[in-house]
Amino acid sequence: MEIKRRTLLQGLAAAASVLPFATAAEAAETSAKPGKGRKVLIKGGYVATVDKTLGELPNGDVLIDGNSIAEVGKDLRVTDAEVIDARGMLVLPGFIDTHRHTWSTILRGMIPDGDFPIYMKVIDESMGQHYRPEDVYAGDLLGGVGAINDGITTMLDWSHIMNTPAHADGAVKGLRESGVRAVFSPGIPITPMTLNTPDYVADIQKKYFSGSGDQLVTLGMSVRSADAKTYDGCVADMKFARQLGIRITMHVGVTTAAIRGITKLNDANMLGPDVTYVHPTGISDDEFKMIASTGGTLSSAPVAEMMSQGGFPDVQHWLSFGLRPSLSSDNETRVPSDMFTQLRALLMSDRGQDIARAGKEKRRSNLLPLRDVLSFATLDGAHALGLEAKTGSLTPGKRADVIVMDLSDIKLIPINGDPVATGLLHGRASDISWVFVDGKVKKKNGKLANIDLAHVRKVVQGSHEYLTKRAAQEAAKG
Ligand SMILES: [Zn+2]
Missing domain, CATH: 2.30.40.10 (Urease, subunit C, domain 1)
Known part of the structure; x- marks a missing residue:
């Protein structure tokens, strides 16, 4: 099927003209914040x-x-x-969301009918190219505030929009202003821009994260995938993150599975308890054993996985290796980001698969307990982010x-x-x-409460207007 990128972008531009922003004044909450000891x-x-x-x-x-x-x-x-x-x-x-491309929150709902190739073309390869630091700021501010509204108090910002070092400044500013607890995890940009090595992450660490480590926003690193084209970059990124003493998060989709990237990393002694593997749907049993034996953690974005060639999350299979997943939303361009959506999707995916297996095997099904899913959405998320002692x-x-x-x-x-x-x-x-x-x-x-929503709307509106113009120009190009 031909990917109708042009049509999608035209749709976005048209929608922007008929869907004005809410104009109702939202006075900033001015009530006093609780002080220490309150x-x-x-x-x-x-x-x-x-x-x-x-x-x-x-x-x-x-x-x-x-x-x-x-x-x-x-x-x-x-x-x-x-x-x-x-x-x-x-x-x-x-709740704890262990993997979210928060920068793209400004593109919320942009590709409702987009499969993964459309997502890559429209969001990463097209709109991502136009992102300015202020758009990353707007996305992270909006994403962080939205997360809090949904009861998500901690999230990992999987930030592969680092087109310039100033984009990192925008992300940190947005996360900090939003008030959410966050692990800002910058990475190599989705498309080759100025930052094709991870060196800038050391500067970010010096600039924002050289304190006690007890800040609300802390630092991690999103590394390149162990895929055919980026395997060497993946190893370089992992080594760099470890030099900086920060945790690692890594996409492990079907392209990693294609070259058995986790096996290669294991052979190179690169796996460890500081690594979270995102989208664990294409991993072989041997690789699950490697991850388990090295203390790694999983992040499943159930809806994104089911819509991105990754297959159905198979939690009971993961649990059989002693691996408890955490949950994540991935991005809001085609998936709601609230935790209720993620945990129900995971529950339904796992139960559906086990019921199907049970039918074939002529046995009663083992339904994944709801309490386990609550733990995936909270405590196991904290474990995956290295924040278990804190939240x-x-x-x-x-x-x-x-x-x-x-x-x-x-x-x-x-x-x-x-x-x-x-x-x-x-x-x-x-x-x-x-x-x-x-x-x-x-x-x-x-x-x-205690967030200036009028300011958030203004920031979002400015970024949205700019990106809508860029989308219209892309659509005109065809
Ligand atoms: Zn992702």
Whole structure:
């Protein structure tokens, strides 16, 4: 089938003229941010800690003190805390997205019917070329704020839009302003621009990440894939990341599988616990063993994988090697980025495959437990990002990355015994009432808080107008 790039771009340009931006004034929230030591008691909710020791508390309290979780228990007696009445609500650790090309958030929904070749042509090879630093800033700001709105408190920004060093400045600025906890992971640009070596990452580290490492935004590295054309670059990038002491994230799609790139890396002694393998759908059993034995982690973007020749995520197969996946959204040009979409897609993919296998093997199917999927979306994500000591579960001493879901909406009642099932299977991002990132209130009573939304809209509008013009010019070229 011919790829109708021109038609797609024309569609975008036309859509921009009939879909004006919302003009309603959104006053910046001016309420005071919680200071160090300010206490918030989330009281009487169904608390699913995702901490093996603490388990779930049907009528539990979570005490936040400053930027940390101070206590989790029943009937906590605290007199000097602001109290959030969480009765009828579900209290969870914030979700964690371990792979998102946040820069492309400005191109949200641009290719609704695009398969992977269209994605590569329109987004990476065409629009990506036009991206300026301010567009990366706009994308990361919008993506970070959108993530918080969806209850995603931590994400890895897989930033392969580093056309110039200033593009990294834009990404860091956008992530920091958004207030999300993020691992900024720059890489070699998607198309050859000025940065065809990873040397600039050392400058970024000096410029922004030479502190204690206890910042909300930290540094990782997106390396080139172990594919036929980029294998040597992959090895060079991995060595460079290790010199800088930062974690590695790597796409391992069908092109890596084609040359058994993971086997080659294993033979070269390059695998390790600092590597996250993204899109683990084309990996051989021997390679899963290599990843498991070297302590590597997986990131599955279920919808993107099913739409990109990667096949269906087969979680029970991964688990058989002792590999627990984390979850990711990939990008918003054709996939919704909220965690409900990802975790349900993973659940359905795995259950569907096992039910089909069970039919052939004349056995009962083994349904992937929902609690496992909750862990993939939280604690296993923290593990994949090297942030397990800091986030991923409601454990005293960890940073207060907490979300509270209101389960009273008409689509959620009645709760048949399991608020986690109600929240994860039937809930939506709009049911998330409160979001705390590092103890700071980022969403309050269902509305984003302490973020200047009027500013975000203005930034997005400026970038969108510019990119729309570029899209129209590309369409004119044909
Ligand atoms: Zn990706």
